[in-house]
Amino acid sequence: MQPKPHIVHLPVYQPGKPIEDVKRELGLDEVIKLASNENPYGSSPKVLQAIQQEFTNISIYPDGSAVALTQALAKQTGLNEDQFIYGCGSDEIIALITRAFLLPGEESIMADQTFSVYKSNVEIEGAVAVEVPLRDGVHDLDAMLAQINDRTKIIWICNPNNPTGTIVSEADLIAFLNQVPKHVMVVLDEAYAEFVTDRSYPDGIRLLSAYENLVVLRTFSKIYGLASLRIGYGMATKSTIRLINQVREPFNTSRVAQAAAIAALEDQEFVRECRERNEEGRAYLQTEFKRLGLKFFPAHGNFIMLDVRRPSSEVFEELLRKGVIIRAGHHKYPTYIRVSVGSQPQNELFIRALEQIPRAEAADVGL
Numbered sequence: 134m135q136p137k138p139h140i141v142h143l144p145v146y147q148p149g150k151p152i153e154d155v156k157r158e159l160g161l162d163e164v165i166k167l168a169s170n171e172n173p174y175g176s177s178p179k180v181l182q183a184i185q186q187e188f189t190n191i192s193i194y195p196d197g198s199a200v201a202l203t204q205a206l207a208k209q210t211g212l213n214e215d216q217f218i219y220g221c222g223s224d225e226i227i228a229l230i231t232r233a234f235l236l237p238g239e240e241s242i243m244a245d246q247t248f249s250v251y252k253s254n255v256e257i258e259g260a261v262a263v264e265v266p267l268r269d270g271v272h273d274l275d276a277m278l279a280q281i282n283d284r285t286k287i288i289w290i291c292n293p294n295n296p297t298g299t300i301v302s303e304a305d306l307i308a309f310l311n312q313v314p315k316h317v318m319v320v321l322d323e324a325y326a327e328f329v330t331d332r333s334y335p336d337g338i339r340l341l342s343a344y345e346n347l348v349v350l351r352t353f354s355k356i357y358g359l360a361s362l363r364i365g366y367g368m369a370t371k372s373t374i375r376l377i378n379q380v381r382e383p384f385n386t387s388r389v390a391q392a393a394a395i396a397a398l399e400d401q402e403f404v405r406e407c408r409e410r411n412e413e414g415r416a417y418l419q420t421e422f423k424r425l426g427l428k429f430f431p432a433h434g435n436f437i438m439l440d441v442r443r444p445s446s447e448v449f450e451e452l453l454r455k456g457v458i459i460r461a462g463h464h465k466y467p468t469y470i471r472v473s474v475g476s477q478p479q480n481e482l483f484i485r486a487l488e489q490i491p492r493a494e495a496a497d498v499g500l
Contacts, residue, residue: 139237139259146249150458159454166458167473167483169360170295170325170436174410174476176358176393177403183396187389195388202391205398206366210338215371218378219386223324223352223365224250228257230320230348230367232380235260235286242280243289244272246297246465248322251289260286267465270297270430270438274309281317288313291322292337293329296463296471298432303335310344318373320348324365325434327356327404328411334433338368345370353390355435356407357397364390411435414474421484427492435474438466442492445470455486 149168156164199219207214220226227250235241237259243251245264252262261284265276272290281288290309293300301309306321313319321337337349352365364386367377397403415432422429422439429439441448445461448470452459460471472483 137257137259140257143253143256144249146253149460150453152458155453155456155458159456161456164456164458165475165479165482167475167479168458168460168471170355170434170473171360172356172358172407172435173474173479174358174407177397177400179396179400179403180357180359180393183392184389187392190388193388194384195386195391197383199386199391202394205395209398210368212338212341212368213371216341216368216374218367218369218374218381219391220365220367220381221363221385222354223322223350223367225363225385226350226365226367226377227251227320227322228254229377229381230287230318231255231258231260233377234318238284239286240280240282240284241287241289242277242285244277244291244294246294246463247272247289247291248295248324251291255287267294267297267299269299270294271299272301274301274305278309278312281314285314285317287318287320289320289322291324292335293325293432293434295324295434296436296460297430297438298434298436298471299430300329300331300334300433302333304333306335307340310340310347313346315346318346318348319344320350322350324350324352325355325436326351328408328435329433330408330412331433341368341370345373348373353394353397356404356411357394358407359390359393359397362387362390362393364394410476411474414477414480417477418472418474418480418484425488425492432474436471437474438463438469438471440466440469441487441490442468444468448490451490452483452486455489457483457486459483 152164152166203214203217231254235258240261241255242263245266255262348369350367353359427439449461
C-alpha cells in the first residue's frame with residue numbers, strides 16, 4: 134500500500150511520557166509529570182458532578198451541534214451562536230481548518246518553533262509550511278508579513294507561544310492584522326489565554342468583530358482541567374464557521390465532554406484560583422532559575438522554557454530517573470527544556486532534582 138508521498142516524512146506526535154510507564158520502567162514509587170501543561174489542580178467540582186449525571190446518557194449520541202455549550206459560550210463571550218465550532222481538542226479544529234481551506238502547493242506561514250500540529254496538518258494537505266524564525270522566542274510579525282505572497286492562505290499565531298511561553302502584545306497584533314491581506318486567514322491560537330496576567334496581552338475574541346479573516350482557538354484542556362475529555366472550540370465569522378463545519382465529522386465531541394465544559398464555564402471562581410496559583414508557581418520557578426544561573430524565556434502560560442546548557446535529551450533522562458517528567462527535543466533550541474508549572478510541592482521537587490544535575494558553566498540570566 135502506497136501512502137501519500139507528502140506524508141512519509143512526517144514525524145509521529147510524541148505525547149508526554151505517562152507516569153505509569155515511568156514508575157514501571159524505573160521502579161519508582163513517586164513520579165510527577167510536568168511535561169504536558171496540564172492543570173495540577175484538576176477540574177472544578179462542578180465538572181465531576183456533571184460527568185456523573187451524564188453517565189445515564191452514555192448510550193445516546195451527543196448533540197452534534199453542541200447547542201447547550203454554544204449558548205453558554207455565547208453568553209460568556211458576547212458572540213453570536215453561529216460563531217462557534219467544536220473539536221476533539223483544539224488540535225482537531227486545526228486539522229479541520231487545513232482540510233477546508235488548503236490546496237496542494239498553497240502556503241501557510243508559522244513560527245519555526247511553535248505548536249507542531251500546525252505544520253503537520255498543513256503538510257498532510259500537500260501545502261507548504263513557511264517557517265519564520267522566532268525573535269528572542271517571540272513571533273517575528275514583521276518577518277511573517279514579509280513572507281506573504283499570492284500563494285499564502287493561512288497564518289498561525291500561537292499566543293502564548295508553545296513551547297516558549299512568550300506573548301505577542303495587543304498593539305503588535307493589531308498592527309499586524311491591519312497589514313495582512315483580507316483574503317489571508319489568521320488563526321490565533323489562545324490555548325493558554327486564561328493563564329495570562331500581563332495587561333498588554335490581547336483578547337482575540339474582542340478582535341473578531343473587526344477582522345473577518347480572523348479565527349480564534351481556545352480549549353478546555355488547560356486551565357479548565359478537561360484534558361482527557363478532549364474538547365476545544367474555535368470562533369470566527371458565521372461564514373467561516375459554516376465552511377469549517379462542512380468538513381467536520383458528525384458527533385466529534387462526546388456528551389460527557391460537552392456537559393463537563395458547560396459545568397467548567399459556570400465555575401469561573403475555580404479558573405481565577407488556578408490562574409493565581411499558577412502565577413505564584415511561575416514566579417517561584419523563575420526566581421529559582423535566576424538563582425541557578427539559568428536563562429529562560431519570559432513565561433506567560435503554565436509552562437516555562439529554560440536553557441539547561443546541555444543537550445536537552447540528556448537532562449530529560451536524568452530528571453526521569455529522579456521521577457520528574459519534563460519536555461525536551463525542541464529542534465531549534467537543543468539545550469532547552471519545557472517544564473509545566475505544577476503545584477508548589479511539585480515545583481519544589483523539580484527544583485531539587487534540577488539542582489542535582491551537573492550543568493555547564495553559568496551563563497547570563499534572562500533573555
